[in-house]
Amino acid sequence: MRSFPVTPDHDVTDIDLMRALQEGSEAALCELIARWEKRLLSFVYRYTQDTHTTQDIVQETFVRLHLKREQFKPDRGFSPWLFTIAANLCHNRARWQRRHPEQSWDDTSGTTVESPTNLLADPTDGPVETTIRREQIEELKSLVLALPHDLKTAVLLHHYEGLSSAEIAQVVGCSLRGVETRIYRGLKKIRAASRFA
């Protein structure tokens, strides 16, 4: 693999880095990892809600990014392509999990990845409000986890990753209207099943 000196530079777009990667630049891959690791971790963790699985999938996503680099088309944008790889890996892992139910996705490491600010949304909250908020978030997590793949992907990418409807449409593989429908149906399912709605 060739090494191109790619220094952290905000003028260098992800598309530029992908072109450099297609030409064999290892440094371009390193820069893409540095740029996207955090966002991928957030998305994949919300999808799987398991730390080890999240780390495995993120690692695999960047490996696939390199192996499939020739298939990347700049005109379709980088983030939809990257999230498509990650979402497909999450989906595959979920299907494998359904076939092998003895292997749990539950995070048994004891490491919490929930942000402390979850509980500090409003500093004026008392202990009761904090407990209720914690219960609400735990319920939300379980409801999101139970969503079908395309609804979950659409909701997560829309609410947390800031992807446009067009970009989500590429990831999920549907029309713009289909994206709106999926987000609406996803939220409706969560609302309907929630005790706190």
Next chain:
Amino acid sequence: MASDDFDPTQRRLCQWRVDPPCDPNLTDKVLQRIRVETRPAPRQSPLLIWLKETWQRPVYVGALALVLILTGVLISTITHQFRGSPDNVVPTEDYRFAIDPLYRLTESGESFITGAQPAPDTVGDSLEWLRTELGLTDHQFQKLASLHEEFTPTFASIFHDLQQQKSAVEQFETMRRESELIDFIQVYRVTTDYRHLQDRASTSTAELVARVTQLVDAKQRSHYLELLKIAPEQSKNVDAVVPRHA
């Protein structure tokens, strides 16, 4: 991040914040995985790959076995043809039995034990075979047929005498082994008679062969003499039978 303060569900979505720890070795792990994934597989012979793939499919194994069997049969058939058709040997031998009493006596002794060979007194179908082999004209065939017919009684008689004389020699030999006395005059008489009969048989056969060669052209003659030598290991007398001048 989408936010809607009036929708409790969306508000809660906004409140769900995660902070998964970054893996400080992620880049190294990814690069290591890529090197493993892109490492060229050990080269294998295309034949070996093909055999492995084939072996995993029973239908292919069956087909391969069938092909091998058919190939074996084909090779066997071809080599058999190159060795010469055995059908040629049997008519030649029949013919040799008919025209060579000495050969018939020598070979039929073993054949009678195994029952594998008939002992014809006449030329019979051998002449038809000879006609095809030599490409005889009708005229040549008629002459050859009458010539063989002329010799048939002689050969039958000589063969009969040879059998009796051989039997006499064997009886005398048995008797000589059992008693300590040897009648030298009798020994001389029996062996001499047997030798005379052998000479007579050889002469008669040689005469027939010589006359046959006079009735055919050079190419046919060459082929005819070749046919008489086709199984030399079965005929120890062939050199004696075929005249040297022929």
